[in-house]
Amino acid sequence: MMPVSTQLPQGVHVFERGWLSSNSVLLQGDGQAVLVDSGYHTHAPLLLDLVHQQLQGRQLDVLLNTHLHSDHCGGNAALAAHFPALQTWIAPGQAQAVAQWDAQGLHFASTGQHCPRFAADRTLQPGEHLALCGQSWEVHAAPGHDPHSVVLFAPSTGVLVSADALWENGFGVVFPELEGEDAFDAVGATLDLIARLEPRLVIPGHGSPFVDVPSALARAYSRLDHFRRKPMSHLRYGLKVLVKFKLLELQTWPLAALYQWAANTPYICALHRQHFADMSLPDCIDGVLTELASAGALRLEGGLVRDMG
Template identity: 30%
Template sequence: MMTARIEHLVTAGTFDLDGGTWELENNVWIVGDDTECVVIDAAHDAGAILAAVGDRTLLGILSTHAHNDHIGAARAVAAATGAPVYLHPDDRMLWDVVYPDAAPDRALEHGQRIAVAGTELQVISTPGHSPGSVCLYAPSFGTLFSGDTLFHGGPGATGRSYSDFPTIIESITTKLLSLPSETVVNTGHGESTSIGAEAPDLPAWIARGH
C-alpha cells in the first residue's frame, strides 16, 4: 500500500529577470511520506519549506528550472538538511545569476527516475520557458508537476531572455499532451489543472503566438 502523498505550500517573493522585478506567489510541492520526501521548487521562503519538511529525511530539492523565484531558497534548504539540489544543466546560466559561487549538486536529465517513499518521479525535459525546464511526472498519483511549462489557461511565459514560444509549444505537444487526459497538472504558480482541460486550447495558444 502506497503511503506517499503530495503536499502543497505557497510562498511569496519576487521574480527578477531582464532588469524587471515582479511580486508573485509560487507553489512548492512536497512528495513523500512520514519518513522521507523531496521538494519540488524551493521558492522564496526556506523557513516555511523546512517547517513543512519537518524531521523527515529530505532526499533532494528538484528544480523545474532556474528562474530565481523557483530556486531562491534552494541553497538554504540544502545547507540545513544536507539534501542535494537537482537542476537540468541547460539552465546553469540562470542558476549562476542567483548562485554565482555554488553549483547545483546533481543534474536532472530526460528519462531520469527519482525514487521517494515507494513511488517515483519521472523527469520530462520541456524546454521553452527556459532551456533547461523540466516537468516531473508521478504515474502512481496520475500527476504532473509542470513548473512554468504548462498552466491553467496555457503555456508558460516566453517573452523574456532564454525563452522561446515555438519550443514550449513543441514540448507541450510532444511530451505532455500525450499523457492521460485525466492527469492532474500541479503548476508552479496558481491553480492546478489537467491535461484534458488544457489540450483543446492548443490551437488558440498557437494562434496567439505569445
C-alpha cells in the same frame, strides 16, 4: 500560503505563495522527503516554516529544480543552509553556470532579478526514472518557456509537475523568444508531450493544482496560436511580466527608480532596442505601466508605483 491537499495523492503537499514565488511541492514517503522548487529568495523564511511544519522534525533529503529561474530556485541556498545533508538536483544544461555562478549564463542579472548562490549535486536527465518517496517519477524535457526546463510525471498516480510549461491559464513567457530565438515550436512540442502523458492532475509552477487538463491544454494551444500570429504581443507580454515581477518583489517603487532599473536590465534594454525603439525607454515603460494599471495590477500614485497583487 496553504498546503493544497484536496485531490492530491497522499504524501504530496503543494505550497502556494502568490506569483512572486513558484509553487513548491513536498513529497514524503518511505522515509524520504523531497521538495520540488524553492520559490523566490524573499519568501525563503516562509518556505522554511512551511517545510518544517510538514516535516515535523525530520530532514529534507533532496531538492529538485524544474528549471533555474529565480522564482523557482531562490530558496535553494536557505534550504541547503538549514538541511546540511540536502542533495540539490537541477535540470541539465546549466550545471557549469551554477558551478561557476555565472550570473549572466543563469539570466538572473539580465532579467534584473536576484538569486542567492547555491551548489548543485547532480543533474536530472530527461528519460530517467527517479525513485522518490516510494514512487517512480519520470523526468521529461520541457523546453519552450526555458530551454533547460524539465517536468516530472508519476504514472502510478497520474500527477504531473508541469513547472511553467503549462498553467491552468496559459504558460510562462517564452524567454528564448525575447532573445530572438525561435521557441514557439518547442512550446507546442512540450504541450504535445503533456497531452500524450494524459495527466490526471497537474501541479503547475504557479497557481492551484487542477484536474481539467484538456481544457487547460486547449487554452494553452490557443494562447500559443495567438502569440505565433502576433509575436509583438508576446514581446509586450514579456516586458509586462518583467516589470510586474519586480514590482511584486518591491511592492512600492519610485517611478524614477523603476526607469533606472529598466535602463540597467539587459533583457528590457534589448527588447526596447529591437522592438520598441520608435519611442524612448521611459515612454515604453510608461505604456507598460498604463496597461498594467488598467488591468488592475498596479496603481500609479504621484511619483510612486504601487503593486495591487
